Amino acid sequence: MLLASLCLLVASIPRAAFCQDPPFFAETPVITEYGVDPEWPQRPEHLSMKGWVSGLALDEDENVWVFRNTTAEPVRAYRPDGALLRSWGNDQFVRPHHLRVDHEGNIWVAGIGLHIIQKYTPTGTHLLTLGTKGELGNDERHFNQPTDVAIAASGDIFVTDGYGNRRVVHFDKDGKFLRAWGIYGSQPGQFVLPHTVAVD
Numbered sequence: 044m045l046l047a048s049l050c051l052l053v054a055s056i057p058r059a060a061f062c063q064d065p066p067f068f069a070e071t072p073v074i075t076e077y078g079v080d081p082e083w084p085q086r087p088e089h090l091s092m093k094g095w096v097s098g099l100a101l102d103e104d105e106n107v108w109v110f111r112n113t114t115a116e117p118v119r120a121y122r123p124d125g126a127l128l129r130s131w132g133n134d135q136f137v138r139p140h141h142l143r144v145d146h147e148g149n150i151w152v153a154g155i156g157l158h159i160i161q162k163y164t165p166t167g168t169h170l171l172t173l174g175t176k177g178e179l180g181n182d183e184r185h186f187n188q189p190t191d192v193a194i195a196a197s198g199d200i201f202v203t204d205g206y207g208n209r210r211v212v213h214f215d216k217d218g219k220f221l222r223a224w225g226i227y228g229s230q231p232g233q234f235v236l237p238h239t240v241a242v243d
Contacts, residue, residue: 083125090130091115098142098152102165110142110152118142118150118167131167141239145194153202155188160202171218173202181208183220191239203237211237 084107086092094113101107102120106128111117116130117139137156144150149170150163159174179187187207194200198216210225211234225234 080125084119084121085125085127087127090119090127097139100142100144102144102148108142108144108150110139112139118152118163120165129166140189141191143192143194146196151192151194153189153191155190155206158186158188160186160189160192160200173200173214173218179207181210183223186212190237193240193242195242201240201242203240205234205237209234209237211240 091113093115094111094117096109097112098110099108105123107121107123109119109121111119114134114136116133117136118132119130120128122128136152136154138154139152140155141153142150143152148165150165152161152163154161157174157176158179159172159176161169161173162171163169174186174189175184178185181187181204186202186204188205189202190205191203192200199221200214200216200218202212202214204210204212204223208225209227210223212223213221215221224232225237227233227235229235
């Protein structure tokens with residue numbers, strides 16, 4: 044009788060009670076507090092604070108590179124003490140999304156508005172464009188709102204072509220297309236929105 048009752052009890056418990064995902068919160072709440080330093084960065088008056096920071100990276104000298112969603116000098120580099128090192132990029136970007144610094148110190152930016160990835164020197168000289176400026180697509184020469192870029196030590200380039208195509212695109216160090224993978228979905232090899240990418 045006891046066994047029958049136990050079996051009935053187990054059978055009456057919803058299946059979801061046994062198949063729940065791990066919790067998405069800490070068992071013990073963690074509170075992290077940050078203090079705002081009003082003196083950092085030391086922004087010159089001509090640099091507007093309009094727009095949000097869409098990308099941020101550190102170079103090997105620990106300078107902080109900021110990509111602001113604005114038309115006025117959106118690429119800005121600050122020394123660790125907050126002093127402005129340089130800024131550039133007037134009217135070059137539409138809807139800036141992310142910024143990376145590679146192992147050679149070059150600056151890479153992803154822009155979802157123009158559907159391209161661009162490579163620059165630290166002083167703002169253009170070196171390379173991946174994708175076709177102003178044209179969206181899903182092939183070897185086009186992106187659809189790319190979100191991020193990662194550069195391996197070999198120079199290989201990986202782009203998350205995220206908002207439109209939901210794929211990762213792989214190029215060699217010279218920008219030659221090698222392969223792409225991923226479509227929209229929740230199965231292996233599929234993505235919902237590949238938003239950022241990194242190389243270990």
